[in-house]
Structure formats: C-alpha cells, structure tokens
Amino acid sequence: MTVAKDRFTFWMFALLLLTVLCFFLDLFVGRYDLTFNDLYRGLFSFDQQETGQLVMREFRFPRSVTALLAGASLSVCGLLMQTLFNNPLAGPYVLGISSGSSLFVAIGSLTGISFFLQDAGMILLAFVGAILFGGIILFSSVRIRSQVSLLLVGLMLGSIAGALITTLEATASAQELRAYTMWTMGSLQQTHFDQLALFSILVTLGLLSCVFLIKPLNALVLGEEHASLLGIRIKHFRFFTILITAILSGTVTAYCGPIAFVGLAVPNLAKMLFKTADHSKLLLGSLLIGGSFLLATDVTIQLLEPYFLVPVNALTSLIGAPIIILLIVKRWS
Amino acid sequence: MISIQNTQFGYNAPILQVESLKIDNGTLTGLIGKNGSGKSTFLKTLCGLTPVLSGSIHIGGKALSHCSEKERSQLVAFVGSSQLAIPYLSVKEFVLLGRSPYTGVLGRYSTADELVADEMLSLFHLDHLRDRELAELSDGERQLAAFARAFAQETPVILMDEPTAFLDYGNKRSLLSVLKNATVESKKCVVISTHDLDLCLEEEISILGINQINKKTIFYPRGTTKEEMITQFF
Amino acid sequence: MENNPIKIIEVPGKRPGFFLLNFTRTVNRILFISFIALLLTSCSREIQSTRTKKAIPLSYAQNFKLDSLENGVLLTIGESKGRIKRFLLAAEKPAHLINGALWIKTPVKRIVAFAGTDIGMLTRLDAAEHICGVSDRTLVFSSAVRNHIRKNRTLDFRQEAQVSFEQLLQCKPNLITYSDFGKDYPHEEALGKAGVICLPILDWKEQHPLGKAEWLKVYGYLCGKEKEANQAFNNSVETYNTLKKGISSKGKPTVFSGNQTGEIWFCPAGNSYEAKLISDAGGDYTYKKTKGTGSLSLTPEKVLTDNRHTAIWINPEANNIRELLQKQGRSAFFDAYASHKIYCYSGNMNKYWETAACYPEKVLEDLITIFHTKNPTGLNYYQRLK
Numbered sequence: 023m024t025v026a027k028d029r030f031t032f033w034m035f036a037l038l039l040l041t042v043l044c045f046f047l048d049l050f051v052g053r054y055d056l057t058f059n060d061l062y063r064g065l066f067s068f069d070q071q072e073t074g075q076l077v078m079r080e081f082r083f084p085r086s087v088t089a090l091l092a093g094a095s096l097s098v099c100g101l102l103m104q105t106l107f108n109n110p111l112a113g114p115y116v117l118g119i120s121s122g123s124s125l126f127v128a129i130g131s132l133t134g135i136s137f138f139l140q141d142a143g144m145i146l147l148a149f150v151g152a153i154l155f156g157g158i159i160l161f162s163s164v165r166i167r168s169q170v171s172l173l174l175v176g177l178m179l180g181s182i183a184g185a186l187i188t189t190l191e192a193t194a195s196a197q198e199l200r201a202y203t204m205w206t207m208g209s210l211q212q213t214h215f216d217q218l219a220l221f222s223i224l225v226t227l228g229l230l231s232c233v234f235l236i237k238p239l240n241a242l243v244l245g246e247e248h249a250s251l252l253g254i255r256i257k258h259f260r261f262f263t264i265l266i267t268a269i270l271s272g273t274v275t276a277y278c279g280p281i282a283f284v285g286l287a288v289p290n291l292a293k294m295l296f297k298t299a300d301h302s303k304l305l306l307g308s309l310l311i312g313g314s315f316l317l318a319t320d321v322t323i324q325l326l327e328p329y330f331l332v333p334v335n336a337l338t339s340l341i342g343a344p345i346i347i348l349l350i351v352k353r354w355s
Numbered sequence: 356m357i358s359i360q361n362t363q364f365g366y367n368a369p370i371l372q373v374e375s376l377k378i379d380n381g382t383l384t385g386l387i388g389k390n391g392s393g394k395s396t397f398l399k400t401l402c403g404l405t406p407v408l409s410g411s412i413h414i415g416g417k418a419l420s421h422c423s424e425k426e427r428s429q430l431v432a433f434v435g436s437s438q439l440a441i442p443y444l445s446v447k448e449f450v451l452l453g454r455s456p457y458t459g460v461l462g463r464y465s466t467a468d469e470l471v472a473d474e475m476l477s478l479f480h481l482d483h484l485r486d487r488e489l490a491e492l493s494d495g496e497r498q499l500a501a502f503a504r505a506f507a508q509e510t511p512v513i514l515m516d517e518p519t520a521f522l523d524y525g526n527k528r529s530l531l532s533v534l535k536n537a538t539v540e541s542k543k544c545v546v547i548s549t550h551d552l553d554l555c556l557e558e559e560i561s562i563l564g565i566n567q568i569n570k571k572t573i574f575y576p577r578g579t580t581k582e583e584m585i586t587q588f589f
Numbered sequence: 590m591e592n593n594p595i596k597i598i599e600v601p602g603k604r605p606g607f608f609l610l611n612f613t614r615t616v617n618r619i620l621f622i623s624f625i626a627l628l629l630t631s632c633s634r635e636i637q638s639t640r641t642k643k644a645i646p647l648s649y650a651q652n653f654k655l656d657s658l659e660n661g662v663l664l665t666i667g668e669s670k671g672r673i674k675r676f677l678l679a680a681e682k683p684a685h686l687i688n689g690a691l692w693i694k695t696p697v698k699r700i701v702a703f704a705g706t707d708i709g710m711l712t713r714l715d716a717a718e719h720i721c722g723v724s725d726r727t728l729v730f731s732s733a734v735r736n737h738i739r740k741n742r743t744l745d746f747r748q749e750a751q752v753s754f755e756q757l758l759q760c761k762p763n764l765i766t767y768s769d770f771g772k773d774y775p776h777e778e779a780l781g782k783a784g785v786i787c788l789p790i791l792d793w794k795e796q797h798p799l800g801k802a803e804w805l806k807v808y809g810y811l812c813g814k815e816k817e818a819n820q821a822f823n824n825s826v827e828t829y830n831t832l833k834k835g836i837s838s839k840g841k842p843t844v845f846s847g848n849q850t851g852e853i854w855f856c857p858a859g860n861s862y863e864a865k866l867i868s869d870a871g872g873d874y875t876y877k878k879t880k881g882t883g884s885l886s887l888t889p890e891k892v893l894t895d896n897r898h899t900a901i902w903i904n905p906e907a908n909n910i911r912e913l914l915q916k917q918g919r920s921a922f923f924d925a926y927a928s929h930k931i932y933c934y935s936g937n938m939n940k941y942w943e944t945a946a947c948y949p950e951k952v953l954e955d956l957i958t959i960f961h962t963k964n965p966t967g968l969n970y971y972q973r974l975k
Contacts, residue, residue, distance in 0.1 A: 054894050070922070073897055080919055081890045143915070204851025211852050211889070214918055237462030241455055243441050251402055252508070253428030253456040299444040302462075331853060331886055 030296060030303055037310035041090070044317035048086040049078070051324045056082065079215055088213045089316045091225045092278050093288075095270040097312025098232060100285030101292070101304055102263050105239050107169050114271040114285035117172075117264065118179035122155025123148035123275040124206065125183040131202045132187075132194040144205070145217070145276045152272025155179055160268070163260050169246075172260075207333040208279040210320055221277055228270040232305055235263060239301040281316075283338040287346050288312040294349050315342065356380050356544050357401065357512060362410025364393060364400050369408055371397055371565065373572050378546065378563075380511065383538040385555035386548035388565030394548040397565075397572075398514045401546070402433045415511040428456035432505040434515040438497055440490040446500050447485040450475055453507035475503040478537055495526040502534060506541065513538075515547040519554075527551060531558050556581055648826065649800035652791040653807060662810050663690060666789055672771075674789060678810050693764060693786050696813030701744075701757065703767040704790040708734055709944040710805050713821055716812040721760045722746060730939040758783060764811070766790050796882050798866050798949035799826055805947055821947075828950035829869075832957060836871040842960050843899045844872035845925075847884075847892070848906040849917045854892040855884040863904070866949070870956035875899055893922060901930045901959065903971070908935040910974050932959050934970040941970045 050056055054077050063069065064078035099114035107116070114120070126147040162175045191199060213221060238259040241249040250256050274281065292307040293299075319337050326332055357378040363369040370393040378384055388394050399405045401412060403419050412419040414430045422430065432453070441449075453475075454468040464472075476482050479499045489497060498518055505513050518534075519527040535558055538545045546563065549555065555562055562575040575583075642663070645655035654665040661679025675690035677683060682692050701722035702708050708731050711717055717733035726738050726745035737743040744760045746752045754776050757765070762785050767774050769789030774780070777787045788811075792804040802825045809818020844867050847856030857863035858881030859874075867874045875896055879885055896902070902925040907913040913920050913931070920926055934941035945952050951969040958965040965973070 053888075053891060073894055076897075076922060077890055077894060080922070081893075201850055204853070207851070209852045234460060237455065237458065237460065240462060241452060243444060244439060244452065245435075247404060248433065248435065248439075250404070250424060251428055251431065251433045252452065253425045255424050293443060297443050299441060300448065327888055331888070333852070 030298070033296065034306065034310070037307065037314065041310050041314040041317065044314045044321065045086050045090060047321045048089060048317050048324070049082050051321050052077075052082065053324075053328065081211070084213045084215050084218055085211050085320060086317065087218050087222065088210045088278060089320045090313045091221060092210065092274045092281060093284055093312040093314070093316030094229065094309040095225050095274045095312075096281060096285040097288035097292075097308040097315075098229060098305060099267045099271045100287075101289035101301070101308045102232070102235070102239070102267050103285075104289050105242055105301070106260065106263050107173060108242075108245075110290055111286070112173075114267060115180075115280065117156075117159050117176035117267065118183065119152050119156045119159065119176075119268050119271055120275045120280050121180040121183035122151035122153075123272060124151070124280065125187055126151030126154075127205055127279075128187045128190050128202055131205070132190040132198050148276035149272060152268060152275060155183070156264070156268030156272060160261060160264050163264055164257065205279045208281040208335045210278055210316070210334055212279075213277050217277070221273065224269065224273045228266050228273070229309065231262070231266050235259070235266070236301045236305065240299070243299050278334075280335070281338065282335045283342050284312055284316060287342045288315060291346065291349065294353060356415065357546070358413040360411055360413075362412060363408040364396050364405075365408050366396070366405065369570070371570050371572065373410075376563075376572060376574060378544055378574075380544050381539055381542040382544060383535045383560045384544075384546045384563050385552075385560055386546055386563045386565075387550070387552055387555070388548075392565045393570075394565065395516055398433070398516050398546070398548060401512075401514055402431050403427050404433075425456060428508070428510075430510055430512060432508040432510045432513045434501045434505050434513070434518055436517040436520055438494060438521065439501070440497070442488070442490055444489045445486055446481060446489060446492070446503075447472060447476070449489055449500055450481075450503045450507050453504035456508060471509065472503075472507050475507040478506065478540075479503045479533060494521055495530065498522065498530060499533070502530075502537070506537065506543075511544060513543055513545045515545070517548050517550070519547075519549060519551065527554060528557075531555075531560075535560060552581070645806075647803055647806070649797045650795060650803035650806075651797075651800060652794050653804065655806065655810065661695070663687075664693075664807065664810065666769075666791060668794075676786065676788065691781065691786050693788070693811065695811060697764050697811045699760070699762045699764070700811075701746075701760065701762040701765045703765065704792075705768070705942055706792055706801075706804075706944075706946040707766040707790060707808070710808045710947045711812070713944075713947050714805065714808055714812065714814050714817050716808065716814060718742075719812055721762055722757070724752070728939050728942070730937065730943040754779060757785070764788055768793060792946055794882075796860060796862055796865065798862060798869070798952065799829060801862070801946040802826075802949050825948065825950050829953055832950060832953050833869050836957055836961060840961075841871055841873045842901055843875065844901045844903060844960065845875040845892075845896045845899045846902070846904045847887075848904065849889055849892075852889070854887045854889055856887060856892065858883055858885050866952060866956060867903075870953055870960055872901070872956065872960045889917075889919060893919060896923060896925075898924050900928075901925055901932070903932045903956070903959070905931055905933055905974070907933060907974065908938075913974060929973065931974040932965075932971045933974055934972075935974070936968070936970060936972045945970060 049061060054074070056074050056078050060072070060074040060078040063072070064075035064083065068079055069075055096114050100112070103112040103114060103116050104110055127144055130144060130147040158179060159172070159176060163172055166172050166175065191202070194202070238249065238254045241252050241254050244252070246256055288311050289304065289308050292304050292311055296303055296307050298304065316338070319334065319341060322337060322341065323332055323334065357376070359373045359376040361375070362373050364371040364373070386394050386397065396405065400407055403422065417426070417430060419427070450472045451464055451468065454464055454471060455462065457468065458464060476485055479502055481496070481499055481503060484492060484496060489500065492500065501518070505515070519530055522530065531554060534545065534547070559577050561577050564573045564575065566573055643657050645657055647655070652666065652668060656663040656665070660681070660683050661677050664676045664678055665673055666676070667673040675688055677686060677690045677692050678695045679692060680695060682694070686692060698719055699721040700711070700719050702711065702720045703724045705728070708720060708723065708729060711720060712731040712733055717731060717737065720734055720737065720743055722744040723729055723734065723738070724746050726735070729735055729738070734743060738745055746756060757780065765774065765780070765785060765787045767787065767789060769791055774787035774789070780787060790804070792801045795801045803822055805818045805822050806815070809815045845856065846863055846867065847854055856876055859877050859879040860882045861884070864874050864877055868877060876885060902923060905913055905920070907916060925931055934945070955968045955971045958968060959971060
C-alpha cells in the first residue's frame, strides 16, 4: 500500500516540477530575449517604456497563465464528463456548452451587427452563450433520468448551434468570416493582462469546488445504482458536476476559443499513468498534466514561430495523439 | 430485519403482492422464482431503488419511504448480478467503497473504516488479494469481494440479485456456505435471489418463493422438503 | 478521247456520248479549281491574321495583355506562366476563334460588376450606364451607379456569394466582371451558353499602383472608349510621376502598415503594391526588405517590438480610435498611437475600395502629404484616426 502511495507522491512532485518548468519556459522562449528582471519589473513595477517589460507583461505572462489555466480546466472537465457518462471518449464539449459560446460569438462577429465588438465583447458573448446552453443542460439534467438521454440532448444542442452558425457563415462577408474562423482555431494569446484576474478567480473557484465531487465520483465507478445505494445523491451530484463543467469550460472557451483534444486525452493519460480509480489523485494529476501539456504546446508554438505560425488546436492534436497511441500500444503489448 | 405489510410491487402494474412477511436477523434467505416472476423487482423495491405501488416496507424498524439516501445506505446494502470489472480499482479500495455511507463530505476513510474493511476481507478469505486489481480476479473471487464490500457497509439488511449466477457448481457451493456462515455470525438479514433450489435445500437455508399463479410470496422456513415446495410454485 | 471511261451510247438523232463526257470533264475542272482557290484564300486569311496581330504596349500592368487583330482585339487575362483566359473583343462574331478565346461583342452594353474596382473604373470612363447589376448597393460609392440603382436601372444583388444563376439572367447581362482569386466563376459554362461571358479581373494582383490603373484600358476596349481610357491612364501616370519626383529633398519618416486579425498581424510584404506606394511617397517602410507580393503573417509581439518607435502607422482597418482599441487592445503601446499618427482610408471605405485602384496618384498624394506634413489636410481618401 505504501509503495503505491510513494509512487503517487513521486509522480505528483515530478508533475508539479514539470508544470513549473514549462511555465517558465513559456515565459522566456521567444524571439525577443527577456530576463528575470523583465519578469519581476514587468509584474510589479511596470515601466511602459521598457520594451522588455512590455513584452513580458503584455504578451508572455498572459499567454503562459492562460495556457496553464486552460490546460488544467479542460482536463478536469474532461475527467468529470468521462466519469459522469462512464465513457472514456467523453470530453468537456460533450454537453454542447461550448457550442453555445461558438453560436453567440458567431452572432457577434458574422451578422455585422456588432462586428467591432471584439476583444472584451467577444468574451462576454462567449460567456452568455455558455451560460444559456449550460442552463438548458442543467434544466434537462434535473428532468431526465438517463445519462444517454442527457448526452443526446447535449449533442442535439450542438447540432442546432452548428446549423445556425453555418447559416450565419453563408451570408457573412469575407472579412467577418475570417475573423470568426480565426476565433474557432483557438488562441492562448487573446487574454490581456488585466483580464487575467477574473479568469484566474473563475478557474480557481471551479477547480476548488471539484474537491466536493471526489466522493461521488469515486462511488460512481460502481454504476449509478450502487452509488445511489452507497448514499450518494445522484441528482445533486449530476447537477453540480454539470454546473462546474459549464463554468470551467465556458470560461476557457470565452477567453481562448475552443481548444481541442486536451480535455479528451489528458484524463485518459492520467489514468494510464497513475493506474488508479481514486479521483482525488486523478483530479490533481489531470490538472497538472493538462497544465504542463498546454504550456509545452505553447512553447512549441513559440519555437516554430520564425518558420510558420501554427494554431493551438492543430498542435495539441499533433503532439498529443502520438503520445496516446504510444501509451496504448505499450499497455497492450 | 425486514417487515412488509400489504404491499404491491411493480412498475406500472402490480407484479407481486405481499400480505405480510417478516424476515429475521441472522438468516440467509434464498429468493426463488421463475424468470420474469418479479425477483429483481422485489429486490430493487426492497432497496428503495423502485417505489412501491402501495403498502409499506420497514427495514431494521425504519420505514423505507421516509429514509434519505444516506439513512437508506446505512440500512440496506445491495449486490447486483453484473460483474464489476472496473479498471485500476484494487480489491481493498473496492471494499472500502462500502464505507462511503460513513465518510464525510470529502470521502476520507478513517482508521476505523480501514479496520472494518480489513475485517471483511479476512471474513471472505481475500487478504492475499487485497492489492490486486479487481479486473485481475477470477469470477468467484470478484463475487467474494462484492460480498465483502456489502458487509463492510455494516447494514442490518443485505440484498443480492443472483450472486452465484455465473459461477460453476463448486464455487456456488462454497460461496453460499461462506455467505451463510458470515450471515449467522454477523446477525444480518441477507436475501439472495437464485435459481439453485437444490443448493439452497442442501445448505439448509430458508426459501422465499414466488407463486406465479396468485403472484404472492410464500415463505418456507429451513427444513421444508422439496416436494412440498415444488407443488406450490413450479 | 481514247481513255474515255464513259461509254458511247447510240441514241438516234444525237451525238450523246460527247455531251456527257464534256460535262463530266468540266465539272471535274470546276471542282478542282474551286478547291485550289479555297485552299489559297483560307491560307492567306490565316497568314493575314497572324501578320496583323500586333501587341498593344502596356507600361505597368502584368496581368493582362492586349493584341490588336484584324477583326478585333485579343484580351489575354492572367500571367504567362499560370492560368490564362482569352477573350476576343469584336463587333461581329468571328468565323473561328483562336486558342479557345471567347467572343465578347463590343461595345458591351450590359455589365454585371462584381469586382468593386470595376465600378470605379467604368465610372471614370463615363460608362456607368452600362452597369446593370452590382453585388451590394451599400458598398457602391459611385453616385452615377447609385442613381441607376435608385431608378431600378441597375439591380442590387445583395451579397454576391449567394447570387443564383436565374437571378443573374434576370438583368440580361452580356458580361460579368468579377475578382478572380483562383477559381472560375460558378456556372461559368452555363452562363456562357446563355450568352453571358464571365471576365476575371486581376487588378488586385498588380504589384505596381500604376499597373492597377492600367486596367482602365481593359474597360476602355470593352465599352468602345479606348481613347478615353488611354487619356485617363496617361493623366494618372503623369500626375503620379510628377508627385513622386517632387519629394526627393524631404526627409524619410518611418512607416508601418497592417492590422491584426485573431492571433496574426498581416502586414504588406516588401514587393507588394502598398510597399511600393509607401516607398514612392518617400516613406521608410519597416518591412521593405522582405520578399513577397502579398501579406506577411507576423506575431503581435514581433510587430510591436519592431515598430514600437515607428513614426507613422497606416491602414489599421479601423474607423476610429475606439474601434482600434476594441479590436487590437495593444495598439496603445505604439509611439504612433501616442503621437496621434495613425491614418486610414476611413473617411469613406467604399470610396477607397472602389476608386483607389484607378486613381493611384490620389493615394500617392495622400501618402506624401501624411508623410511630409505636420498636420495633413485636404486628403482624398485618408484621415487621421480620432
């Protein structure tokens, strides 16, 4: 028993170290050379005239923090969805909440009504969309007993949003279309320094709330019936899981656009690495693996930048998929 | 103990009726009936998973319909018929899950919980398997682990839906015997549904039968002969 | 007479064979002579056409060619190494067409103008009355065309992307001009069968500002206004070159151009049309040394660090400062922002997109004023961002 515990502690420390390392790498890798001085000054005694400090504060720091928060949030959401639906292929977007964000952002950017409502406006629109669709799913979760039916509702919401978006795309001008398409590619660089506070608070709240889900999640591996008979209030649990997922994935989508792959792959990776069904370990593990993964992806983007500009979504899948395949092959050989 | 008065069981229409039934502590009862006769429905209703159509059920003196999930989880434990081969879950962790009704909001297990789990593991002779993954065990061992979990829950009543269904004869026999001893020792009230009438008679446990014709249950205490039973419900 | 294949048939009273024989021989002779004549004349016609094909010289344009032929003008659109389309501009349909060229009956009476710049050029040539359809009324600057739309003489298709085949035929056009970005116009063949020719416009590809203006000649030949087109073009060239010469003595301010969409900043490359304008106007463009004729994709970080202290910022694609900050929040860190030296053609976006191509001298004039005057006034297209 202690061997496993030691093993777990070792991995946790290693991951924590990895995350911190990736964070600092992301801060300092790039075309413009920066120093620790720039970091310290840029954050605490900012002098706008110093280009180094400016780059650190306005570009690098927000980017790294966004990568960390987004990676952690999406991975945790993915884990919640996978356990809730007992399906290793579920991801944070399976309930269609991010489709709500996409739809409202599309309305904002494609109809020409508030085309210039970009930046802060886009974020607000994405939030509204997430809350609306999240609300519909939450309402449905109270009425619908079966998990599969709930999944279907999520899928249908996604389809409706997709259809509406396509219609909007057909009547949009080339410029509007381009702006919207760029949003759907996902970006870790759209957050401004002063937006980081709210972003961090929301994510932290969401992640901390997951602590109360550990017990029901652990029981849920036995199936809903058994979990219920072990004293878990299934309806409550479902409601709060969906609520937390909506908040976390909605926030990330609002600030970054839809980021693919992370929420799906990282929880599976965590399970394969830690070989446990204990969600206290899995949640922490997914959080750290997700954070460092997205940070490492961003470092790669920075390294490739002089040669070509790669969108985040492309790289997450390109890097992540081979790793997953490797692990699966290793496990089954 | 289990006490049922004038109750109708079923989903939309009544499948089964019980006028009056009392099952005492320290007894292992086999629930026998044809397929489709309502065994699963009966057990699920006794758990509280399905509501009764009419009437009342009392478990350990408390009315089932007035219990919250938590209270219920401390009164009734349930073992389903499907084999739970959950990846990455060790036997010890699996049995510990049975302590969930007694853990706090964060689900941490106290030393007392660990002790109970260890006790149950030895009761069912699983000490040597405690750190193995559930998926690695044989069917029989996995079933024993399920018993251990249910017992770890420390409820006065334990219900099991065809726990010996997928096992070979030797395993069935030993499992039933272990179960009977554990039941008597811990003075619990255990009801298992099964098809193996002969086995139940051999092990000398009481039988609860379901009559297809009048859709009522009949209770046969230990020692009733086979002939008497067969004429009644097969 | 000895090898006469026709038998002599005895018919009382006449000398039949002789008559028949003579007839055949004559027919043969006639046939032979006409055949030779035909051969000779067609030959000479071919010889005549190639002999009379004369290239019309162009000064700056690279993406079209004009050759005058005996029966009309051959318009070749496209670069010599890439996709080429040929059109024969003639009053009458020729007997046969060379090299798959399509015939356009000139002067063209009814044009559907989807390219944007076509409206500007046709208006300059006073040929706006020939425009029978536009893609979106709200994007039209030309008052002449707007007038026609109001009087229902010109059709507004409201968003080109969706125009259907039937809708197009409704206004009975002879020609559709559209900006070609690499693909044929949809339903081009079917339209051809209905008598409508689709003419790709590649003025956007021209690297030299005057090369764009030279497309006036295309429209001139299409509408029978070659003289006016040549005149207008020459005027532009003269004015442009005069302006260009006039600035040699003044200093060169640093300039950058471009804007951000999503994660990427798009700035014109070193050999592009905008870079040429900037250098001709006496500005020192940050990325003048880069290669390419399109846009550069750069990260916001690079653009900021490269242009922090650049004096002037043009073409940020925003109408005012508030909009600029909403779209690109980090704009505030540029020196050009602090010194209020951001300029865009935001006075009237439609005017710019429609007419800047055929009046490059006006754009140059604006840029020269912006670059070399402290408080630029009297600009044609540009205005300082407020």
